[in-house]
Amino acid sequence: MHQKYAKLFEPVSIGPVELKNRYAMAPMGPLGLSDSEGGFNQRGIDYYVERARGGTALIITGVTFVDNQVEKHAMPSVPCPTHNSIHFVRTARELTERIHAYDAKIFLQMSAGFGRVTIPTNLGDHPPVAPSPIPHRWLNKTCRPLAKEEIRHIVRMFGIGAVNAKRAGFDGVEIHAVHEGYLLDQFAISFFNQRTDEYGGSLENRLRFAREVVEEIKERCGDDFPVALRYSVKSFIKDWREGGLPGETFEEKGRDVEEGIEAAKLLVSYGYDALDVDVGSYDTWWWSHPPMYMPKGLYIPYAKRVKEAVDVPVICAGRMDNPDLALDAINSGACDIIGLGRPLLADPEYVNKLRAGKRELIRPCLSCHEGCMGRIQEYSALGCAVNPAACREREARLTPALQPKKVMIIGGGVAGCEAARVLKLRGHEPVLYEKGDRLGGNLLAGGVPDFKEDDRALAAWYENVLRDLQVEVKLNTPVTAEMVRQENPDAVIVATGSIPKRIPLGEGKNVFTAKEVLLGEKPAGERTVVVGGGLVGCELALWLAKQGKQVTLVEEMDELLAANGPLCHANSDMLKALIPHHGIKVMTSAKVLRATEKGVLVQADGEEKEIEADTVVLAIGFNPDKTLYEELKHDFAEIHRIGDARRVANIMYAIWDAYEVASTL
Known part of the structure; x- marks a missing residue:
């Protein structure tokens, strides 16, 4: 380990639970990781275990629903610790025991529900609920307000869920959430909460739901079972379905920082043992799920305000993949624990690689959301654009080649680089040809804007990894069909990319x-x-x-x-x-x-x-460059066309194409 980062590997505690380092896996929606009875399926177990094996000290699962009666969810959607308690404990016990083998800890994230922000593909025919009759975030519908008995029912279910989590071996739970505008947050924010009973009005009343949740869990599970809270300090809501941009001046309709700090103090006084801090809401989703247009470490100043106000550990995620930034956040007192979400989708071995001094081999997250939130939104399935094995670690695990082959790969974009990487790991002999003087293909142009720094990082990562694997790379080497025939490889992969489309516009010179x-x-x-x-x-x-x-x-x-x-x-x-x-x-x-x-x-x-x-x-747009493939397709029994050369799409599909082909060659 580089001694510069030693502070990141010091132990830290949440209540009585000691973590071996300061890295936590931030919770991400576990769509596709549960079974029809609300347990963890094998994919889900393997997915979380892989991150623990990679050195992360605390695994926080994605959201699990404690109730399926008040707010109904199609099964299987995400795990549910109360739907079939015996089955949940049985599947979760395998998960926690395997996690603990790596000296890691695991918290179950439990949700009161989504309320007005339920994604339509996950809502089905079920009516949306909320504290009050307010507009749904995505649909032209008005939400049904919860009755007091329904609130109390959800609180009781939190207690049952926590008991089941403790029995299954979880080290604690995280409550989802007075954050991002989910159901508990809708109760906490006056813009959404128009109630006149004891759950509306004053800040204390609006936080009553969250207070009753932690008190119920503590009563059932004891004070030695930590309860963390996912918490947003500020909402950034300009109006219904309209959010504020960084640096923009506007009137906050949601929770402002001043109320956010006051609420944080109250929540800790109620018994929450840690605050997992961010900002944003579904009405301004780019704060809650920051894309590449957002700066790195965007939550740090907000986490620091919270840390200065409370005496419990603060977790800070939000594009925290730069270890220098993370180290500064710890040293400046902004937080105690660094949360990594999408970076651990991209590279489950992030923490071990950093500890071993191999920072240059950490596969970067692009903040593109293509494989994670984009696919959750459209297909209810979690994945990763740059890591095709994410959420299918077992079936996508690479196996040694039965018969090593010499493989000629033409094109050094992401598809060609990924194919070379995977083939070399499996024991083949790939040779990568690139006509230009650098690897990266369209990443080189796409990565030019300042907000696309991670595209540039991905190109550099492929250069570093292929060098580390000792893959033969031939730059400045245009390839002709005759060259391929003369080399006579065992297999050919054509990854020649695409060509920008042009339209005739007359005699314009510029x-x-x-x-x-x-x-x-x-x-x-x-x-x-x-x-x-x-x-x-x-x-x-x-x-x-x-x-x-x-x-x-x-x-x-x-x-x-x-x-x-x-x-x-x-x-x-x-x-x-x-x-x-x-x-x-x-x-x-x-x-x-x-x-x-x-x-x-x-x-x-x-x-x-x-x-x-x-x-x-x-x-x-672009057109596939398939000239070379057309010249060679009848000359070799084992020839594949991948990436943009097959079908112009995006970085994700180029990498996924390459992984699929190279993992089975």
């Missing part, structure tokens, strides 16, 4: 592709029109606007980001909000006709309009 501008091959003028409002176009426009350029986005469809998906709402909503915030003009349902001497001619609303511009940048 019409470039997004890739050319991002790589600095072509200049963007002070007045730039970006053609294409997909992810590449929107991010390019944002990058140019942050440089002070006047940018106009032209999109043929009726809204931005219409063709991308599944994008998590945290990413897409924030990007859409940042575009007007940075003064970018937007034209939707508009078609670019041709370049002119002054700029570009656009057709919109049945009229033609000339937009003055120094530069027109095309961000209209």
Whole structure:
């Protein structure tokens, strides 16, 4: 271990539970990790155990529902410690015993429910509930207010769930949550809570539900069974379904910091043993699930305010994957424990690698949400864009090749690099050919904007890992079909990527592709029109606007980001909000006709309009580069086309393609 990070590996305690280091796995929705009886399935057990094996001191499970009567949930959705208690204890006991073998601890996160923020795909036909008759976050529905007896029922179920968790070997529980606008948080925030009984009105009344929960658990399980709380200090709500951006001035409709600190003190006085701190709400989801447009360590100043006000351990997550940032947060007194969520999806061995001084081999999280929240949102399944084995550790575990083969891989983008990595780990002899002078493919252009630093980190990670594995890499080596035939490998993987689409716009001299501008091959003028409002176009426009350029986005469809998906709402909503915030003009349902001497001619609303511009940048997508594959497909029995060369998609599918093919070759 590098002595610089020794502080991160000191023991720390939550109540009577001592953790071997200061790293905790932040809770993430365990969609796909439970069975129809509310127990942990084998995938779920393997998933959590893998992170404990990787050195994380405290595993906090994703949300589990304690009640399936007041707020009904389709089964299997997530684990439930009260649905079938015997079955839950049986499956969870295997989980906790295996976790403890690695000298790690595990808390079960238990939820009162989602209330008005239940994701529609998980809601089914069940009516949404809330403290009061308020609008649902996603649907055009009004929520049904909970009766007092229903509140008391949920409190009792928390007690039963905690007893079952303790019996199953969990070291404590975390309550979900006076955070992010979930049901307990809806009761705690006056904007949502319009009740006139003992659960509404004053702050103490609005926190009564949360107080009764911890008191019920302590009464049933004893004071030596820690109860932590997921807690948001500030909501960042401008209005219903509308959130504030970093640095934006607005009137807080949810919980402001002053009330947040007061509430934190009260919650600790009620008996909570630790606060797992963040900020945000579903109305401003980009704070709760920060995309790459958010800064690293964004919760640190809020965690520090809480830490200064309470005398219990504070956990701080939120893009905390930079160990220097984490160390500074500990040393400055901002928190006691570092929470890693998505970084542990990306690399379950993060903590062990850092302890062993192998920081450069930690696979970075992109904050893209493609494999995690995007897939939870659309398919109710948790995964990871850069780690195809996440949440399927057993079935995706690599096995040695029965017969090692010499494999020629053409293309050094993420698909080619991932294929080379996996093949080498399995004992094959991959040789990776790249026509350029660096590995990374489209990561090199896509990673240029300041907010895409983790794309650059992923390219560097592949370089480091392939070097560590001693994979033969041939840069500056364009490959022809004849070269492949002469090499006569046992197998060929074509990962030649894609080529930016172009459209004829006449004689305009300053019409470039997004890739050319991002790589600095072509200049963007002070007045730039970006053609294409997909992810590449929107991010390019944002990058140019942050440089002070006047940018106009032209999109043929009726809204931005219409063709991308599944994008998590945290990413897409924030990007859409940042575009007007940075003064970018937007034209939707508009078609670019041709370049002119002054700029570009656009057709919109049945009229033609000339937009003055120094530069027109095309961000209209890519076409697969399949030329080499077409030349070779009949020459080799074992030939595969992967990544964008097969189908233009995104980083996730390029990596997943490569892993699938290389793991079975």
